Amino acid sequence: MLDYLVITATASGKYCSIARRSVCAVLVLLLVSACGSVSLYQKIVLDTPPRHVQNGMQFLNMNKIDTAMVEFNRAIDLNSEYSPAYMGLGLAYGRLGDFKTAYQYMEKSRIKAVGHKQQAAAADGLMQLDRMKKTP
Secondary structure, three states, X not given: OOOOEEEEEXXXXXXXXXXXXXXXXXXXXXXXXXXXXXXXXXXXXXXOHHHHHHHHHHHHHOOOHHHHHHHHHHHHXXXXXXXXXXXXXXXXXHHHOOHHHHHHHHHHHHHHOOHHHHHHHHHHHHHHHHHHHHOO
C-alpha cells in the first residue's frame, strides 16, 4: 500500500489528517483474525476421532454404511490407536455381511481399547456383531 495522508477540513474550519495506511491495515487485521479464529476453532472441534466416530454411528443408524465407513476411516487417519473407530468399522462390515472382515476389526478394537469404557464398548460391539451374524 502507499503511505499517504488525507487532509480534511472539520466543521470548525481546522484541518486534520488521517493516515489511511494505518487504518486500512488495522481493519484488514481485524477482519482476518475474526474470520480465521472461528474456522480454526470449528476445525479443531469437528475434526476429531470421537466426533467422526459419533457421526459414523449416526450414519450406521440411518443405514448409510458407506458414509459411516468414511467417518470411521477418518477417525483412524487422525488416530490409528482409537479403538471405537475400529469397532465402528466392524459393525459396518457386519451390516454388509462381510463377517470375516468385521471380526478382524472387532479384534483390533479389543486390542487397542484403553480404559474400561473403551473395553466395554469393544465387548458390546462384538456382541452386536454376533447378533447380526445369527439374524438372517
